[in-house]
Amino acid sequence: MPGSILGTEVRRVEDPDLVRGLGTFVDNLAAARSDVLHAVFVRSPMAHARLLSVDTAPAADAPGVVAVLAAADLGDRPVPLFASANDRVPRFPLARDVVRYVGDPVALVVARTRAEAVDAAELVDVDYDPLPAVVDPEAAADPGAPQLHPELRRNVAILRLDDGDPLDDAQVVVRARIENNRLATAPIEGNAVLADPTGDDAGHRLTVWLSTQHPHLGKSLLARFTGIDKAQIRVVAPHVGGAFGGKAGISPDHAAVVAAALRLGRPVAWAETRSEAMLSMHGRGQVQYVELGLTRDGRITGMRARVLGDCGAYAGFGGSFASGSTRTMAQGPYVIPRIRYEGASVVTTTSPVGAFRGAGRPEAAAMLERVLDLAADELGIAPEEIRRRNFVRPEQFPWGTFAGRTYDSGDYDLPLTEALRHADVEGARAEQARRRESGDPRQLGIGIASYVEITGFGGSEHGFVSVHADGTATVRAGTSAHGQGHATAFSMIVADRLGLALDRIGYEQSDTAVVPTGGGTGGARSLQMGGLAVAKAAAEVRDRARLLAAELLEASVDDVEVGAGGLEVAGVPDARISWADLAREASERGEPLEVGTTFEQQHPTFPFGSHVAVVEVDTETGLVRPLRHVAVDDCGRVVNPLLVAGQQHGGALQGISQALWEEFVYDVDGVPLTSTLADYSMPTAADATAIEAHSTETPTPYNELGVKGIGEAATIGATPAVQNAVVDALSHLGVGHVDIPCTPTRVFGAIRDAAAGAGDPWREPPGVFSDPSLAEDEAPDDVEV
Template identity: 80%
Template sequence: MTPTGSILGTAVRRVEDPELITGHGTFVDNLAAGREGVLHAVFVRSPFPRAEISSIDTAEALEAPGVVAVLTGGDLDRPVPMFASASDKVDRYPLARGRVQYAGDPVALVVAESRALAVDAAELVDVDYEELPTVVDMELAAEAGQPQLYDELPRNVAIHRPDPGDPLEGAEVVVRARIENNRLATAPIEGNAVLADPTPDAAGHELTVWLSTQHPHLGQRLLAKVTGVDKKAIRVVAPHVGGAFGGKAGISPDHAAVVAAAVRIGRPVSWTETRSEAMLSMHGRGQVQYAELGLTREGRITGLRARVVGDCGAYAGFGGSFAAGSTRTMGQGPYVIPEVRFEGLSVVTSTAPVGAFRGAGRPEAAALLERILDVAADELGLAPEEIRRRNFVGPDQFPWDTFSGRTYDSGDYDLPLTEALRLADVDGARTEQARRREAGDPRQLGIGIASYVEITGFGGSELGHVEVHDDGTATVRSGTSAHGQGHATAFSMIAAERLGLPLDRITYEQSDTATVPRGGGTGGARSLQMGGQAVEKAANELLERARALAADLLEAAPDDVELTGGSFSVRGVPGHEVGWTDVARRAADQGEPLAVTTDFEQQHPTFPFGSHVSVVEVDTETGLVTPLRHVAVDDCGRVVNPLLVGGQQHGGAVQGISQALWEEFVYDAEGTPLTATFADYPMPTTADTTAIEAHSTETPTPYNSLGVKGIGEAATIGATPAVQNAVVDALSHLGVRHVDIPCTPARVHAAITAAAAGETDPWREPPSAFDDESLLAALGGEEAPDDVEV
């Protein structure tokens, strides 16, 4: 039984915030500043995109004041076991060995008594480079004759997933578009950071590492491989983490170098990434997509062919694998598509390794589908919402099996679309759009729609722990690891709901391998459906044990005992009750605490969905796009806390809007970064964006008892194509059929100019590598595995 009066579904303010807003955060750099005897590390990085390292002279740096060590690639000979990789054929070491592969690749590590001394000494490290040819354009990387970046990867291909056949045969109408999905700098508020202390502690740990990561337990396992220290002897703590968005998965090679240096030197070593370092090394997205959609003249989809190039960057960065992995997995979105052929080509280039960024392949899939659907709607003279409605998987068709082998759990895809159209007053916006067009107003209005479904959770297991103490307080733990999502609030709410305890009597603990024995960390919007469900399971098991203890105290049968208002009593016998304090003390008297640690197993991923409507104004004389309204209606199953869900929607939508309009990490033709600072990389402020109108519908999943799905990535997925479609819609009467993101003034103006000259076709033939029979032969006949999910 559970207490009366549910806290779940109510807008509870975040319990994490007072500590953060009063300056009591425990970020790695703060912890390092407060410890005695900490050394500071600074990296020497390559200014060249690709080059042989002819020599490294560290003698002058070693003699500089305060310098304790200068390490190079030959000093750290264990490869870094990464969170994931697009190819296990390419090893990466903490410091470059013999060759650098991108501008920013670390070649040496200076460790000194202060950061200032380390910076000064780093300038004294003399590195001779011999520049090598580069490959920067992902569309050309696999073409015959391009420089081969790694001997292990013929034709620069990390993954090739062909999908032969013609899904367009018999289509009455075929539309085509080449679509760019721009590379982004992940740009969390806090960059990577680590503090490694090799001083043994009383608990038997030989090494303690404070790490800005999404995955402390994975970090522990990976650091054991890097250092040779037994995993059980390593304690990893993820304190407050200032954002991650996929960019802090596991450990980075920089983390590995610093921790290995601390073990080698025998003293604590700290490193916090500068903003310029983070901009050079933490990237996501990066695809070029060739989409062909077959339809009937009535707008029913008959087939989809997608050929997608994914940019891995250097060292086979795992973000490039999404072209053949999670982008393919979600390649049919919320639609019934009878025939799908989805070919993925993941290539290495002379640019920074590409990792995950909020959504990790799923936003790219939605961007492809929603753009090509609007091209089809324009071709057929249909409203954007109508073509979607004609092709949605119906609510009575779930569970729905997709072409990629996944099964959608539950959904009503028209529900959020109808709500978003109503909330945005699309009919009124279109009336205003028509007025402006007729008046020849240079400031045109555009209305964009995007519907999506995404995969979250991915199945697996997660730890949950609940303990009630003899003072009536409780401790809750989970193996997930928050970096801003609000786990302490959500998971404490679940325990409070099950145990009838006030929220302020519950303490949440996380992200410390010394107190939480195992965990999967945070990513893929898994936390509530995995960690929250594990906490609920632990709370339920603890409640059953507590009921038995209470029955003993009340001299009653356990089945007759109920929990009401935080106290146990015998049903139908008023005035005789015991509280949690009594029950916890009875447990202690019996020799063990009132605690349960358990694991929740979820066999299947869940599939949140939603629809976004964007209204923008486009100045046709300058190309400037101004967002006016953005309505997000996302469905993450049951909503445990609408404030937390709304926060995720607001943050995700702004990131999605920003990708559509402003952000793009750019290299020149040789691989030199051109947008490595916030002066060049347009990160939006509140002055640039518009208010996010965030709403939810609730379609519970049958895969967990809470009925919850993921929300952390959802709004990012819906926002980008909605804004892009709005920009194109604003210009469609001028003949514009497509504008690649980001829709900068220059690109918008160029599209208007091209349309005026009759250049309106959004299609361009894909790279010849897709049809090159010699490519598979060059790869030794290897194709991608059946599952290349990350």
């Protein structure tokens, strides 16, 4: 059998089409058709107001306009969404009676061209009766806060309370109030949809091209929304220009466009403008109150955490992470004997909050790693040492957590040791001491963060492999790539199982008419579920081929093995048969060499790692400049180091960006202040530092490949490492904490406050955590995104 291709660097097979401009994005598909109408939304400029009237008549008379639709025109069905923090809060395609955030859609204009639709949208006259806004999640939970939804009490979507005192035997307690900033997901491509209700030859009444992570889920949700049988709906996700959790299933905007197409009986397309995209996809948004108890020698004795999640308007499911995945991973890679964790999720007059890369896990790591550094500083222990004293040890796996999860495998000290070595932390600390001694205004900071995360979540996934009469193969999976490299990784698995050259393998995905079922992409599930499904299908094809080859070659099946381009008899050089001959023979017998199968994953996996960040802080201006970032992530067995490194680079930069630059900001009236890329600070190549990405490999026992997830890992480790580095640079000045993003204003303010003697990073949590009467809704299980 030829040597295994797994574990080697293979260039991405997806890239040539994209770099040559041959992508098939939704907006390109719509532009290429002359029969497509174009939709434009009329959106609320107010954060909270009653809709007194929506006058569409002037717009309907405008040139090129085919229809102008308000809420009443699209029926009474709420939009079934990917998830909600509280299912009692309905969301409709267009706002009904009340708008609840700037950007809430109130009408839809459909015209022959987008330009005509834009012009007509200006003519829609909406009469608003302003209502009070509530932007701050802490204020939203107060008894006197403006009420957003009559279905909720005190704007509380979820309240999960716990009891006990995990700190009663602590010798030292450190505490902090920590903000985890709201981010705009900001993928390169915004939301987009093309809905064609004219039918096709395959019996589909409705075909929808959708920029989504979950084509099959999108199909199911559209069937529920439209009432059309699932078998009559086809959903295709063509090339998708990024998602990061923001394109889960369908959105209300997608539903409105589909409803318009069905009402008009004509294809209708819509693609977000950048300003719309900045308002439609948000993530993070937590306020965390954490107290950590320790012995004087740095052993953790217990932790109490109260975490407030911002749902935005309409109970966005991202707010539920405060009680879901953030709670699940609040223990991190440490032995914490007792934990009291309480989560609350509130609605605010802001854009609905969904998922963003890591979806609750980065928030947990940021909270824990920040308070652990506070403890190290309080006790005079090196930050790496306090982590080592509390790590779950390799011999303790499988390790059960307070949240009822079981960590599969790990050596948490290994990536920490490697990260410290690669970053030359001893040398950096020597330089730090030199700068402090000389009074250099540009101080050096070294930050460390260790993490573990949950990926995969269990469940099932579809895989398919077919070998054709020309000796090529087709691979399909129910995952849906939007940049991750599925075609490369899954083809490598088939090449490994069948001995085929990579250029003989094609990959098909993201079309519900071709792939019968699938869970889509999110939660770093793809390789460990889609990849395992493909591996299972390839193994079954190989086994069937071996039986056929044994018959044709007149050999024992036990002696037939995979060779280069076919099967051969061990020890008999001339006894071989190509895949093309096998496939032709199998087809002639009516038993083609193709297998569709389902892989069931019973347990999630838990990748882990450590990051070290080195930053320079100008104490005269507050400006932070990243100098080095070392990421050592362990995703189990590495199938393609190039793909893993790509995920590490992208994830780490997003994590660094959250720590230093990105934050979506509203004023007190709910008006977004950072809704353009001129105002929202996205890093450029000039801002970032090179990512030094490394891997360790600790295979999971839960699947045959030993693989875990990698797509979110570096994002989780990067943010707290950089935040800790910024604080470390200022610790000799008395600074104990700086909330992220560590902007020049915040950093300089922290220096000023420390000089004035004010720096305790604590504030009492809001009263919602002490009101059991509000705890009516159990938090949803971890949502996979």
